[in-house]
Amino acid sequence: MEEFKMASSFSRILSSKRNLGILSVVGGSVTVGFLLHREHVSAGVPVRRTYPASAEYPDLRKHNNCLASSLTPAIYAKLSDKATPNGYTLDQAIQTGVDNPGHPFIKTVGVVAGDEESYEVFADLLNPIIKERHNGYDPCTMKHPTDLDSSKLQSGHLDERYVLSSRVRTGRSIRGLSLPPACTRAERREVERVVVDALAGLKGDLTGRYYSLTQMTDAEQQQLIDDHFLFDKPVSPLLTCAGMARDWPDARGIWHNNEKTFLIWINEEDHTRVISMEKGGNMKRVFERFCRGLKEVEHLIQDKGWEFMWNERLGYVLTCPSNLGTGLRAGVHVKLPLLSKDPRFSKILDNLRLQKRGTGGVDTAAVGGVFDISNLDRLGHSEVQLVQTVVDGINYLIECEKRLEKRQDIKVPPPIKQFK
């Protein structure tokens, strides 16, 4: 146990001193690699319990979420006295799923991570949930491919007679700082500081400005609302029950470039949400800016001794297990008035590995035949692969719409292969 305890305190020094240089001199690059990859994370001090696990096990009989499917009494008993080095516990990770029984049609996840180590310490619960949510992806045996080379994207210019806007978003977490469900006020402020510092170094078409939620003027707020950039204090109980709205609006803010095509949310549901968008159908340019911007930001934080949470099993580590891997949602607002009324529409989307949402985003309805269409998958496929899926899929949907306009019939495409 001794070397594991030391590893924890070294990783604490890593996060508080933020200087990889020192460690690689002291311990050699192997040590640094060991700590960075966190393959052997020790659980923190065991949690003090007054009641046995059987008395504490939640009543999930009326629940329909991934938590309820995977949390057996045995797994609960095994993990309920564990905590991550920062003190995050199983009961906290599952609180949102206990408090929100779910919907008969929509299966929510019901668990969040409080820090990077949650995915290790609570692996017995999270791995089956990841497998269920990500179509059979097995974190124990599989590796997630990361590919942010936008030059590989083909046919990325979509027909602007149908495609009104294009957008790619993802999230990034800063290694060494706890995630929104668990972070302290100081940690959250540090995330803000680190990211805002880095963003100030962006140049050219990425030059921009930060608007802190606590200090925004009324005029700035109105402008951000008009641009559809401003995010609100979360009201969804899925988020509030997980503790993500604590201390609002302390250390929350929005950064965007002067051209309003690259936008970053700080300390909302993740440390950062990164968004590249523009009107029209030039998904190629949107994705190119996305990849370039992300790499720039990564270099800028690395210069100061920070890095993103990433590992080869899970890809980019984010708060919600549903966003692991790429954390990427690439989508368009597209006019499909005829196709959307065709009874085969849902099946076509399914087979193309796409999902539809209303133009207000998740849990909204479509208006005027305009849909938000985006990739379903996040983990097990690279960024390039997922955006290609969206591009190919949208092109297919537009072909269908054109055929229907000419009263021609359409075909349901064969399903894209999955892991299962």
Place this chain on the structure above:
Amino acid sequence: MPFGNTHNNFKLNYKVEEEFPDLSKHNNHMAKVLTKEIYGKLRDKQTPSGYTLDDVIQTGVDNPGHPFIMTVGCVAGDEESYEVFKDLLDPIISDRHGGYKPTDKHKTDLNFENLKGGDDLDPNYVLSSRVRTGRSIKGYTLPPHNSRGERRAIEKLAVEALTSLDGEFKGKYYPLKSMTDAEQEQLISDHFLFDKPVSPLLTCAGMARDWPDGRGIWHNDNKTFLVWVNEEDHLRVIAMQKGGNMREVFKRFCVGLQKIEEIFKKHNHGFMWNEHLGYILTCPSNLGTGLRGGVHVKLPKLSTHAKFEEILNRLRLQKRGTGGVDTASVGGVFDISNADRLGSSEVSQVQLVVDGVKLMVEMEKKLEKGEAIDSMIPAQK
């Protein structure tokens, strides 16, 4: 939120200034009292059950308050919170309870025979009478902090105690999670059913966790004595009936409470109480008696009189709408109850309600006849 034991220690790696909340836009008792010095002094403390300063203040940080309504902005997680965090809570208690000092002693008097009158409030004006309080069961942590196992143990003990009552207190327990639709309908029409809290004052303090696990309602067959289990406090005890016989309501309240207390004591889990703070409850505003005795009373003329607020103040009473706290009155009917909780006894608080309401009904009658009421305005109680 109840983090693991190491979480608070982990925060100590950061300086006080880095962790201190931004309260610049806040208007609640906690924000008025909490300084960096107090924060620095208390932040490394924990109660024996692991409740910390940040747990106490989270609801006040998340809810900046209202320019007109001064909320408390902090809660206790267990009995020991009031000791371990006294440097914060004593000044808040003093602000909220009219200058109550850390050395003051609180008087408990649940002897209903000490109440004078109260059985003759005019039922043409006084539509209903009600007395409520809260009780916490010693040895368990409070709703902001307790785990599912604890909450279920509290429920089990409460149900055992309540189902052993007899006579006019014979009744039945309805657990929220296994209520039938018919039972739910009935409890709603009786105005007994409580909802999952939606107020962020409560949800940010963690009181709605695991809903509806371990929550329920018990009431007697006569529907005049009602206990809520595991809502905002371990127990909320309510006696009520239509009409103006507050004396009878208070008697049932006192007798019922004392019967319940005896049973809990036999199980070695009496109520949390001490001679400084009286009955210990989750919110510091409910310390002392935790008692709100009130009536629904028709005062359409008096309520529009210029001196209405002043009269209420002098009588040490407060008004609410007929939906309870934070609601508006309907048709000139108000909920009038005692304003104080700590520093005076149950009997004296209910006495103020009885005497005050009687006076206000007489004022209403005078105003109906077009007469002035200036000579009736009382001195400050």
